[in-house]
Amino acid sequence: MELAPPLPRTSPLHDFLAPGSIAIIGASTDPTKRGYKAMVGLIKDGYPGAIYPINPKVDNVLGVRTYATLDDIPGPVDLALICTPAATVPGLVADCGRKGVKGAAILASGFRETGPAGARLEQQVLAAAREGGVRLIGPNTSGMFNLHKKVNLLALANVKPGNIGFISQSGNMLLSLVLEAEHNGHVGFSTYVGPGNQTDIGFNDYLRYLGEDPDTRVATFYVEGFRDGQRFLHNAREITAVKPVVVYKSGATEQGKKAASSHTGALAGSYAMTVDLLRQVGVSVVQHSNEILPVAEGLGLLQHAPGKRVAVVSDGGGQATIASDRIIEAGLELAELGEATKKRLGAILLPQASPVNPVDVAGSSDANPALLADCLAIVADDDNVDAVFLVGMFGGYHIRFAEDLLGGEMRGAESMIELARRIDKPVVVYSLYAPVKPPALRRLHEAGLPVYTSIEYAVRVLAALGERGVYLQDAANQAPLPAMMPNDATLAIFAAAQAEARNLFEFEAKTLLRAHGVDVPAEALVRNVDELDEVAARFGDRPLVMKVVSKDILHKSDAGGVKLNLHGRAALREAFDQIIGSCHAYKPAADIKGVLITPMARKGIEVIIGVSRDPIFGPVLMFGLGGIFVEILEDVAFRAIPLSRYAARSMVEQIRARRILQGARGEAAVDKEALVDLLLKVSSIVAAYPQLAELDLNPVILYEDGYAIVDARVIVNQTVLNPKDEA
Incomplete structure (x- = not known):
């Protein structure tokens, strides 16, 4: 599926995440050093821009002339990779500013994450960057690459250019995804950045960049802690309208949150709250780390589904049942196939086949695996279907039954590719033969149809596609409602509370709500017993509630400050005396303003x-x-x-x-x-x-x-x- 029109290019990160020239400060001839590996990555990948190694002790690194300082470089520098110890970084960032370097990636650790002394050093780095107009990646970054621009500062081998942009606070998570992508054989990356401590550039900035990057079809994040969550949500609301955004948030447990904080110095926040807020702005949140790449791949290729109704076509009843279970558990629906669809299926399937969803072909495809493509086309034409899911052994028929079935599988694969191009509904494939990568499955993958090694991965992708589709369809109702206009009376209530260093009394809080159109039950503030007769007459025979009003008594029930189901003057007078007496006994110095009386709410x-x-x-x-x-x-x-x-x-x-x-x-x-x-x-x-x-x-x-x-x-x-x- 095609992307929505691209966002205009506004991010300054384009200037140095797609650099025309790079300085390696701390370039080394020692193969174990990052300053050596970065040079290897640039040279091996054929980086076309200017490379400037900075090392005053040697004449060249890997045959590239070195320079003693940044000032000695004859041309402009877009990006500086700083590979030297933490103590040297403030001065080097100041040098970058004088040279006009647009961005600096700082590999060193030893900053905020280590304690107060490191935090002070980090502030010195930030001050130098601000003074010189240099944007900072890190410090404590694992590095970056932009494979479409042949910028591979991590010197990773066997990683191919693709459409997944990845920002990760864990370098090991990047390595895990790279190895997984290598095994997949069809997944590639656009840009990767390790944000490190986010001293300057945060997740919200990287999201903006990936949202504008034409080489990125899906922006993917591994997050331990956000530093500016409000800006991330603001950017995500705009970015998710044009391309998918995937987030894996670690720190789901108290132990996980502590680990995240000690690792990056970031605030991890409430996991459940963070997940809800991300989904609110259209972000696809994955709960397990092994789902990151499958979901990113699926969303990058297929973008979204019209809705959550899935049609399953399977060549095995057991796996059809498993797929159905996982679909329901994921919050999706099994599409109700129309009668015309069932008749069309019945016309091409054996009598023992099941034409209802999930469709079990029951041996109909054993001699003709291309029949599965015909079934997919039939269910895809049904208006009740939003996504099509092939489950079973497609691709392995020639292995399981007879070699001469390979031709039928290849014809079936071509038919599925044509179907996917023709319709606006995603086609997702699970095959038990996916791990061995037979020809028909390789052909599907090469044409942009994702093939998964487990039903669970495939269903998680279907869920992400459906959730994104539903979100996009209801875009008209997603504009946040504006704030109400404050009124003078309510502002005066807040001013009085601030002057007295207290919170709002309950009746003041309800006055605030009532003033802005919230339906709040009638109530009366009673300061002395003589006012009770008028209140009793006002509310008549309705049962009433009486509660103490005091800034000094927060837990009213504990102090005996609440009475329920009161009827008539006598009951009100007795309750008033009891509440005042109990509350003074509970806290003798309490400043009691009176009691609040309101009708009891009915059951609900x-x-x-x-x-x-x-x-x-x-x-x-x-x-x-x-x-x-x-x-x-x-x-x-x-x-x-x-x-x-x-x-x-x-x-x-x-x-x-x-x-x-x-x-x-x-x-x-x-x-x-x-x-x-x-x-x-x-x-x-x-x-x-x-x-x-x-x-x-x-x-x-x-x-x-x-x-x-x-x-x-x-x-x-x-x-x-x-x-x-x-x-």
């Missing part, structure tokens, strides 16, 4: 909506089941603020408990549109008020006709001024 489905400001990704919204469920099941979804309507709907559909919201065991389904509207309003409110550090609505009770916000808590950022004050 409890959910939680929370907001926090993540140090990497900025404001993030969380949604899940409320009450005890959120702590026990951890069944929650995260999205970065601001939300789009697509993002709000998708997080409601993401949680495992979504069937409860749909109405389990005869219960009415909740009002999902009201819930989506609430999520969007919360997002817009948080975007409008930087003083809001955290928000917790727990529980929110969902009904078939709306919702009720039972409790609202807002943590105030005491260091952020009102926007009007800042102006």
Whole structure:
């Protein structure tokens, strides 16, 4: 499939990741040194640009004239590879600035990742780079290559040019993928960079470069920790609209997060949150490292599927069943084939074959393997099918049965290639003979049809294609909603809280919500017992809740500060006295403003909506089941603020408990549109008020006709001024 129109070239990284000239600072005649290996890589690959080895002690390295310093080089330098120890780097980067070098890749470790002294040295390097206008790769980078430009600074052998761009915080992960690609025989790479400490250039910058690079059809990342997650998400939203982006995020466990931090000095963050935020902007996230190359290859070749409905054609019932299981587990669907499709299949298959999905040809192809291509063409013509999956032993018929079947397999391969070119639906192949690379499978691979060695790999690719297709189709609903306009009354509430060094009272938090269109139940703040009669008359016979209002009592129930199911004046007076007495006993010095009285919410489905400001990704919204469920099941979804309507709907559909919201065991389904509207309003409110550090609505009770916000808590950022004050 063809790519969308390319993005305009705006990244400054093109100037030195596709360099016209390279200086190797620390070029060496010692074959064990990186300054030697980099020279070998450039010379062996036939780099056409100027190579300038820097070494004052020798006349040449591998026959290339050396220079004592950068200043001695007669021409311009686009990229400098610095192969010398950490202590020398600040001065060398300053030299690069004076020479006009556009980018410098720093191999040395011994910086921020080693402690305070290393961090200070790293800041010196950054200061020198900023002063001289030099962009930095690393330090602590494993290096880089751009194979289409014959720039191979890692001197890797047997790695071929291709369409996969790869940015990895692990050099060993690159080596793993290179070896895997060599075994595959058809996969190649465009650009690789080890970002190292990301002192200057971060993942977001590399994403922009790969998104604009015409030689890259899929941008792939191994990430231990982001440093500017907000910018990465911003860039990813634009890049994924034109080409796939694949991310493997390590640090899924507490132990993994600690390892990531000690390895790179990066903040690893919450794994579940990071995965959700990446998927929010169209990134394909893989959960296992051995899926990186298969998914990158499949997305690079096929780009996307129209949807998630898969048709399986198999020459074996067992593998058809396995494929069906994996498809459902991956969140895909087995396409419901139309009657016309079944009739067409029945006309060419043996009577014992099954024309329903999964289609089991049941021996029909034993004497004519090209028949499988005919079956693929028939199911691909069905409007209910988004992707076609061939499962079985295609390519190995001439090995298993008779050599004269090779011709039929080759004809079948050509028919499959023609089918893939004709339709806008991906054709994915799993063959148990893939490891031995028979001629028909080699032909498929050479023509751009991926062939996988396991059903699991193939299904993961199908899932990535389907998820990307669904994301692209709903692009109209993916524009983030703008922030609401702050109003003066709410700004005054925040200002008062900041002046008193406290968080918002519950009634203030609800006032904030109510002021911006959120449906909040009526309530009354009562400061003394004489006000209770008026409140009782106002709410009538409805059962009421009474809660203490005090900045000094955070856990109201623990202090005896909550009373439920109150009816009438007498009950209200008794509850008021009990709450005041209990709270003073719990904390004698507590400043009690009064009590908050509101009608009790009727029974419904409890959910939680929370907001926090993540140090990497900025404001993030969380949604899940409320009450005890959120702590026990951890069944929650995260999205970065601001939300789009697509993002709000998708997080409601993401949680495992979504069937409860749909109405389990005869219960009415909740009002999902009201819930989506609430999520969007919360997002817009948080975007409008930087003083809001955290928000917790727990529980929110969902009904078939709306919702009720039972409790609202807002943590105030005491260091952020009102926007009007800042102006």
